[in-house]
Amino acid sequence: MSQHDVDEPVDSVDPGSNSSDVPMRPANRSGALLGLSIGLITKIVLLGTLNATSIWALGRLIPEGVWLGVVFVVVATVAIDVIYLSRARWSIAVKYLLPGTLLLLAFQLYPVMYTAYISSTNLGTGNILDKEAATEQVIATSIGSTESDVSFTSRAATNADGTLGLILTDDRTDPPTILLGTEDGTVEANDIVFDGDRVESADGFTALTLGDLADLESDFAELEVPTDEGIIRLATLNRANLVGYRLQFDPAVDAITDVETGVVYRPVDGFYQADDGTRLNPGWEVSVGFENYRRVFASEAIRGPFLRVFVWNWVFAVGTVVFSFAVGMLLAITLDHPDLRGKRIYRSLLIFPYALPSFLTVLVWQGMMNRRFGIINDLLGADIPWLTDPWMARASVLLVSTWLSFPYFFLVCTGALQSIPKELTEAANVDGANGRQAFRAVTFPLLLVAVAPLLISSFAFNFNNFNVIYFLNRGGPPIAGSQTPAGSTDILVSYTFRLAFESGRGQDLGFATAISILIFVHVALFSAWGFRKTARLEEI
Amino acid sequence: MTRFTKWFTAIGWRHLVGVCALVFALFPVLFIISSSLNAAGTLSGSGLLPSEFSLINYTELLNGTEAPFLAWLKNTLYVAGGAALANTALASFASYAFSRMRFAGRRAGLLSILLIQMFPTTLLFVAMFVFVSDIGSVFPSLGLGSRMMLLIIYLGGALGVNTWLIKGYFDTIPRDLDESALIDGASHAQIFFRVILPLAAPILAVVALITFVFTLNEFLVASAVLGQGDPEQYTLAIGMFRFIDGQGGEWGQFAAGSVMAGIPVVVLFLFLQKYIVSGLTAGAVKG
Numbered sequence: 001m002s003q004h005d006v007d008e009p010v011d012s013v014d015p016g017s018n019s020s021d022v023p024m025r026p027a028n029r030s031g032a033l034l035g036l037s038i039g040l041i042t043k044i045v046l047l048g049t050l051n052a053t054s055i056w057a058l059g060r061l062i063p064e065g066v067w068l069g070v071v072f073v074v075v076a077t078v079a080i081d082v083i084y085l086s087r088a089r090w091s092i093a094v095k096y097l098l099p100g101t102l103l104l105l106a107f108q109l110y111p112v113m114y115t116a117y118i119s120s121t122n123l124g125t126g127n128i129l130d131k132e133a134a135t136e137q138v139i140a141t142s143i144g145s146t147e148s149d150v151s152f153t154s155r156a157a158t159n160a161d162g163t164l165g166l167i168l169t170d171d172r173t174d175p176p177t178i179l180l181g182t183e184d185g186t187v188e189a190n191d192i193v194f195d196g197d198r199v200e201s202a203d204g205f206t207a208l209t210l211g212d213l214a215d216l217e218s219d220f221a222e223l224e225v226p227t228d229e230g231i232i233r234l235a236t237l238n239r240a241n242l243v244g245y246r247l248q249f250d251p252a253v254d255a256i257t258d259v260e261t262g263v264v265y266r267p268v269d270g271f272y273q274a275d276d277g278t279r280l281n282p283g284w285e286v287s288v289g290f291e292n293y294r295r296v297f298a299s300e301a302i303r304g305p306f307l308r309v310f311v312w313n314w315v316f317a318v319g320t321v322v323f324s325f326a327v328g329m330l331l332a333i334t335l336d337h338p339d340l341r342g343k344r345i346y347r348s349l350l351i352f353p354y355a356l357p358s359f360l361t362v363l364v365w366q367g368m369m370n371r372r373f374g375i376i377n378d379l380l381g382a383d384i385p386w387l388t389d390p391w392m393a394r395a396s397v398l399l400v401s402t403w404l405s406f407p408y409f410f411l412v413c414t415g416a417l418q419s420i421p422k423e424l425t426e427a428a429n430v431d432g433a434n435g436r437q438a439f440r441a442v443t444f445p446l447l448l449v450a451v452a453p454l455l456i457s458s459f460a461f462n463f464n465n466f467n468v469i470y471f472l473n474r475g476g477p478p479i480a481g482s483q484t485p486a487g488s489t490d491i492l493v494s495y496t497f498r499l500a501f502e503s504g505r506g507q508d509l510g511f512a513t514a515i516s517i518l519i520f521v522h523v524a525l526f527s528a529w530g531f532r533k534t535a536r537l538e539e540i
Numbered sequence: 541m542t543r544f545t546k547w548f549t550a551i552g553w554r555h556l557v558g559v560c561a562l563v564f565a566l567f568p569v570l571f572i573i574s575s576s577l578n579a580a581g582t583l584s585g586s587g588l589l590p591s592e593f594s595l596i597n598y599t600e601l602l603n604g605t606e607a608p609f610l611a612w613l614k615n616t617l618y619v620a621g622g623a624a625l626a627n628t629a630l631a632s633f634a635s636y637a638f639s640r641m642r643f644a645g646r647r648a649g650l651l652s653i654l655l656i657q658m659f660p661t662t663l664l665f666v667a668m669f670v671f672v673s674d675i676g677s678v679f680p681s682l683g684l685g686s687r688m689m690l691l692i693i694y695l696g697g698a699l700g701v702n703t704w705l706i707k708g709y710f711d712t713i714p715r716d717l718d719e720s721a722l723i724d725g726a727s728h729a730q731i732f733f734r735v736i737l738p739l740a741a742p743i744l745a746v747v748a749l750i751t752f753v754f755t756l757n758e759f760l761v762a763s764a765v766l767g768q769g770d771p772e773q774y775t776l777a778i779g780m781f782r783f784i785d786g787q788g789g790e791w792g793q794f795a796a797g798s799v800m801a802g803i804p805v806v807v808l809f810l811f812l813q814k815y816i817v818s819g820l821t822a823g824a825v826k827g
Binding site: 039057060061064066069090092093096097099100101103104106107108109110111112114115118123327331334335337339340342346347348349350351352353354355356357358359360361363364365366367368370372373374375378379403407411464466467470471493496497500501509512513516519520523524527531 | 550551554555557558561562564565566568569571572582583584586587588630631633634636637641643646649654656658659660661662663664665666667668669670671674677678679692693695696697698699703728729732753756757759760763764767776777780781784791794795798801802805806809810813816
């Protein structure tokens with residue numbers, strides 16, 4: 001608790017608190033008063049907008065039953081109101097920290113936990129729904145397989161809005177029931193007008209004449225009226241048939257039965273599955289525990305490519321840092337000479353690869369390295385498979401990533417060299433060391449100390465440098481025989497991306513997030529080691 | 541030894557190395573500028589010098605028949621510009637608290653920020669995809685395809701490296717200045733806005749630029765949120781990638797777009813070069 005703390009105001013003037021009772025120095029009075037009122041108005045407007053937005057959001061969240069969202073909105077809003085209206089001393093620091101912290105919780109911490117959660121599920125194409133919705137869809141798509149012997153006398157009708165309907169006479173009851181069927185289902189009709197024994201209209205739907213029906217024939221052919229027993233479809237102009245569902249769900253035993261074959265499908269791992277292993281699609285999202293992690297290591301067809309991706313990821317990250325540091329440092333030393341002219345021009349131009357957006361420059365390299373049309377093969381008069389041969393592709397990736405990063409180390413080393421006192425190298429020279437010895441014994445160690453933390457953060461950055469890998473070659477060329485989409489230059493993050501969005505078998509989100517979590521664990525362990533080494537935390 | 545060899549062994553070879561480095565560094569840049577001015581317009585027809593000088597690639601790209609380039613540029617400026625401004629503001633608020641105030645949980649807060657940095661937003665793209673589609677089922681205007689949602693997601697990373705950089709810079713501003721302002725009756729907010737922020741302008745500019753470039757380059761979360769929708773909603777990174785990847789047919793227009801998107805960034809970098817170097821080294825080393 002130092003005496004310098006500014007949160008021990010002598011004359012406490014919180015610009016937000018409209019407090020004329022707080023004493024102020026006369027010299028500052030008018031300015032402060034102006035600031036005070038502007039501050040207060042801004043605060044009221046902002047808090048008012050926030051509260052209105054929150055209430056509106058709650059109006060959407062509560063009917064949907066998104067309770068986590070409700071809790072977050074309520075807690076965040078109340079916290080903001082309390083903190084920014086508070087005049088207590090302890091609230092001052094919180095006022096400055098709260099907005100960033102709330103955003104951090106919602107869009108960083110929550111997604112981290114969500115990632116961990118998804119990695120324990122089978123979420124992906126074919127398993128995106130919950131069980132109830134999946135069951136409904138399985139049943140609903142099993143229509144049209146069996147014709148039942150139930151049929152109705154039917155009249156095609158429309159109402160004033162042009163909605164299509166079927167006026168159905170159900171003879172199974174006595175007297176017959178008149179039903180009105182639309183694409184939303186059937187209701188018993190109330191307001192019925194008869195013409196003889198034919199129904200002319202019901203509940204605002206009027207039967208069509210043959211002429212009118214001819215115009216709408218194709219629309220009526222597609223009309224399906226869903227009921228519990230099946231769907232009702234127009235068979236001829238005045239008869240409609242009930243078409244039963246082939247599959248029936250029995251909630252009592254939680255199983256689906258095929259009424260034609262008698263096969264029973266029971267829920268297994270997010271699918272209804274028969275004893276012979278046949279599955280009904282779609283499935284639903286279920287927890288699979290550590291199955292996704294087990295798959296990474298247990299299945300040979302996945303483990304092999306995964307380990308290659310993993311090893312290459314390390315080679316790529318370390319190689320990029322080593323090469324770009326070496327090139328950048330040697331350049332910095334070469335161009336750091338008092339009598340050299342044009343130093344500033346060199347520095348300004350060498351920054352280009354670092355300054356230009358990497359997604360653009362990597363795409364430019366992709367074009368330049370094109371085997372048939374690229375300018376590099378063109379100028380060399382060669383036919384080098386820069387991106388199509390696995391080993392050449394890896395070398396190309398390293399070349400491009402070095403090109404992207406060496407200017408950074410050039411700038412950093414140039415700065416660091418200028419902070420190393422010239423007396424040190426001079427003293428070494430006086431002691432009889434030549435230039436090279438002085439560099440190895442004095443300059444290089446000091447330089448390394450200065451840039452070591454940058455090397456580590458550069459490693460961490462390049463370990464996940466998606467753009468270079470994906471934009472240069474989409475991680476390719478593919479590894480032959482891999483069960484998952486893994487390429488020769490894929491790193492873990494690009495592998496994850498392809499699993500999530502580009503796999504031939506559809507999105508495999510559960511498995512992709514399991515790989516993400518493995519990356520997290522990895523980077524966390526490495527960073528912990530790195531921070532300990534550089535003792536970065538001492539000076540907080 | 542002639543005068544030339546003497547000059548060469550001392551200075552000349554350095555120029556030789558420097559020029560080689562410049563060729564390596566600038567070759568792709570010159571190639572893309574040349575391609576953009578080449579009437580041929582295809583990858584195979586592009587050389588180091590335009591075979592036929594023309595601005596047709598620029599006019600065709602801006603006409604937008606092949607790709608909605610201007611829409612991508614606008615989206616990118618909206619998302620990256622918004623993220624840069626808001627992140628810098630949020631990070632400087634937090635830095636002020638961390639640098640100038642002492643409170644329970646301060647050290648824990650700073651360490652947590654470091655810890656959570658190990659889970660970069662970019663790596664959370666799968667969860668973001670599901671999360672945003674969940675949000676979209678309640679608030680359709682913020683669901684998949686929403687640029688505003690993408691911008692908000694990027695704000696989640698405001699308390700991160702940026703906070704450390706800015707805090708490091710605030711720490712170097714003498715506290716005597718705060719104290720004299722305090723004696724003059726200034727509140728904590730007035731000290732922050734009128735004393736600290738103006739003095740920290742260089743680091744704020746650097747942080748804004750770094751955030752801008754990071755967001756500009758960000759592909760994973762952007763394509764998870766915007767990538768499945770209407771091409772009009774893409775950012776430059778998604779749009780340009782899908783425009784050119786693996787084909788090279790519209791190479792000339794791609795080159796023209798790259799030049800237009802790249803030049804402003806380079807100019808900003810050159811303008812802020814001095815601060816970037818000192819900001820990166822001082823901030824990142826000292827924390």
